[in-house]
Amino acid sequence: MTITLADDELLVAERFGPTVQGEGPSTGRRAVFVRLMNCNLTCKTCDTPYTWDDSRFDLDAEATVTSVSDLLAWATAQPVDLVVITGGEPLIQQRRLIALAQGLVDAGLRVEIETNGTIAPAPDLLAWVSQFNVSPKLSTFGAGMPASKRIKRRVLGHFAVSGRAVFKFVVSSIADLDEITELVSSHDLAPVYVMPEGRTAEEVTRRLAEIADPAIERGFHLSTRLHLLTWGDQRGR
């Protein structure tokens, strides 16, 4: 990527909505989304490779340089009270997110950030974000990447004590639950949601049924992927 940004600009992949938050504790809540470019991980089954994978996508063409004031004007004009900032990995651009989050909260909106849990939020951002939905990548989903890249234990600990984080693990098989249990007990992660991996409604429904009872038994909450069940694997929903 060759784009340079001013201090008040973000590199945006897409903005969409009104739709609903499809994952985690706010599932079903009306929301608009801002999806930022770039990621520091390379998950093989990533559902938004157009934000980071330059071997498959022309990232310069995918990206739109957008000012914070433009995003604020857009989001505050929407008939919803929740803005979800996602990616890619949005915390790569966290310095520029502070003014956006502050502006949204000042306008009376709730702000959630979806993050992979490898980058610690600065105190100035933590202060303005209502909730971080932290989704660490397990060895199945993050296959091919070393654990040291996917799991930043210090960062997870930081989120755990922040009072602003919920943890949401994408589960591909029951074996993933052991890995989650280890992370949860080592770092006192709470609350913990598990969510089935899947790109079709059938896959999500089947996996959820597989993992539901063992997850409940281990003390985890469940999440589905409501947007996928409702609209399928459509971009911008």
Ligand SMILES: Nc1nc2[nH]cc(C(=O)O)c2c(=O)[nH]1
């Ligand atoms: N409706 C809807 N809910 C979502 N929750 C997290 C999403 C994401 O892509 O991070 C997402 C998404 O892409 N769409």
Ligand code: SF4
């Ligand atoms: S962390 Fe998220 S956005 Fe980044 S590659 Fe993995 S699934 Fe995709």
Ligand SMILES: [Mg+2]
């Ligand atoms: Mg998505």
